[in-house]
Amino acid sequence: MINVILIDDEEPALLEMEFLLGAYPQVQIVGKYLNPAEGMEMVERLRPHAVFIDINMPGIDGMTISNKLWEKTIETKIIFVTAYEQYAFEAFRVEAMDYLLKPVSRERLDRTIGRLVKDNEKKPQILNEVLEIRCMGGLRLGWRDKKPIKWRTEKEKELFAFLLNHAGVTMSKSRIIDELWNDYAFDRAISQLHNCIYHIKKTLREYGVGSEQIHISGHYCLSLGDVWYDRLLIEEKMKKRGGSDTIETLEEALQLFDGEYLSPEGWSWVEQERELLQLWEIDTLLRLTEKYIQVGMLYEAESMLKKAYRKNPFEENVTFMLMTLYKKTGDSVKAAKHYIEYEKILQEELKIKPQRSITKLFESIEME
Numbered sequence: 001m002i003n004v005i006l007i008d009d010e011e012p013a014l015l016e017m018e019f020l021l022g023a024y025p026q027v028q029i030v031g032k033y034l035n036p037a038e039g040m041e042m043v044e045r046l047r048p049h050a051v052f053i054d055i056n057m058p059g060i061d062g063m064t065i066s067n068k069l070w071e072k073t074i075e076t077k078i079i080f081v082t083a084y085e086q087y088a089f090e091a092f093r094v095e096a097m098d099y100l101l102k103p104v105s106r107e108r109l110d111r112t113i114g115r116l117v118k119d120n121e122k123k124p125q126i127l128n129e130v131l132e133i134r135c136m137g138g139l140r141l142g143w144r145d146k147k148p149i150k151w152r153t154e155k156e157k158e159l160f161a162f163l164l165n166h167a168g169v170t171m172s173k174s175r176i177i178d179e180l181w182n183d184y185a186f187d188r189a190i191s192q193l194h195n196c197i198y199h200i201k202k203t204l205r206e207y208g209v210g211s212e213q214i215h216i217s218g219h220y221c222l223s224l225g226d227v228w229y230d231r232l233l234i235e236e237k238m239k240k241r242g243g244s245d246t247i248e249t250l251e252e253a254l255q256l257f258d259g260e261y262l263s264p265e266g267w268s269w270v271e272q273e274r275e276l277l278q279l280w281e282i283d284t285l286l287r288l289t290e291k292y293i294q295v296g297m298l299y300e301a302e303s304m305l306k307k308a309y310r311k312n313p314f315e316e317n318v319t320f321m322l323m324t325l326y327k328k329t330g331d332s333v334k335a336a337k338h339y340i341e342y343e344k345i346l347q348e349e350l351k352i353k354p355q356r357s358i359t360k361l362f363e364s365i366e367m368e
Contacts, residue, residue, distance in 0.1 A: 002116050003048040006032040007039035007065070008081070009057040013102065017052055017081060020104060024113050040065045043076055050077040050097070050116055055084065067218070075205065077119065079112060131213045133164065133229040136277075137259020142207075144228070149207050152199050155180070158267055159196045163222035165262075165273060167232075170221040179269045230256050231277075238280050241287070247295070250288040257281040282308045282315060289321060293328075301325060309338075313345050316355055323361040335365045 008014040014032050021027050030048055033039030036057045043051050077097040098112045130144040139161050142148030151157035181189035215223040237253045261274040285308040292301035308318045319342050326335035339362045346352050
């Protein structure tokens with residue numbers, strides 16, 4: 001059954017639409033309102049599948065109601081019913097599903113109801129499935145073990161990633177434009193932003209993502225609900241790190257670092273967050289190294305240190321720990337190979353020499 005609400009400040013028009021919809025057994029009218037404000041309140045409360053609404057009404061018009069519903073991410077379909085054809089373009093801009101001109105013909109209404117029925121039937125019935133968002137190694141969003149969302153354009157993908165990167169925070173239009181459309185004229189950038197938001201919501205809706213999983217408000221705030229999100233899980237594990245860490249918990253945390261954050265996309269705004277996550281990954285690698293050494297798993301410890309070195313060869317603590325490990329194992333060949341490479345990188349990239357403590361440690365291995 002398709003539940004609908006009717007809103008029109010003219011009673012004859014309201015009764016006429018009620019009469020026309022009575023011919024469709026699959027449609028149930030759950031409310032009809034002459035007062036636009038009251039009608040909007042009931043749409044928010046009842047969340048019907050669709051609302052048939054006049055555009056020109058005193059106090060609060062149909063366009064305003066549609067915008068407010070859009071801002072609150074209420075997925076009720078908007079169907080404008082009006083005597084004024086010039087509002088057609090504006091109706092499309094606010095994501096109206098359809099636009100009916102008064103007097104409404106039965107043939108034209110048939111097409112509208114057909115679209116509502118089809119839309120209602122194709123709603124995915126996803127039960128007990130997990131929505132996964134992965135940002136390590138690139139943005140992937142989809143139901144577990146199913147194909148991920150395919151974004152319509154790269155800019156829509158970037159805008160979603162940007163809002164996701166600031167999940168829970170209301171982003172201003174100017175901030176978004178500065179980061180994503182700074183080479184556009186302001187009016188054109190605003191148009192691009194609105195268009196991308198519209199298609200992002202449409203893409204999520206068509207993929208079966210509900211507002212209980214991902215909610216985007218009209219003021220550009222993305223909120224997450226019941227989802228599996230690697231970035232969030234990493235943050236939670238970093239907050240809990242400490243003396244209670246075990247090899248198992250550290251290995252589990254390390255598995256979440258499946259590539260660089262939102263890489264290989266070349267988005268400039270992501271660099272700061274990417275550097276932070278790299279620091280967290282290196283910290284996890286070093287903590288795990290210490291645990292491995294404590295239980296005599298020296299090969300595994302060396303592997304973790306080499307991985308940390310590849311992540312950031314300029315991290316002095318990594319090379320110091322490697323030299324210490326090689327001293328413990330008496331492996332002067334590996335120590336010399338690493339030290340020469342490390343010395344060369346510092347000289348070529350930073351024009352500096354290794355810290356004296358690292359050099360002395362290396363020399364002590366050479367003398368043994």
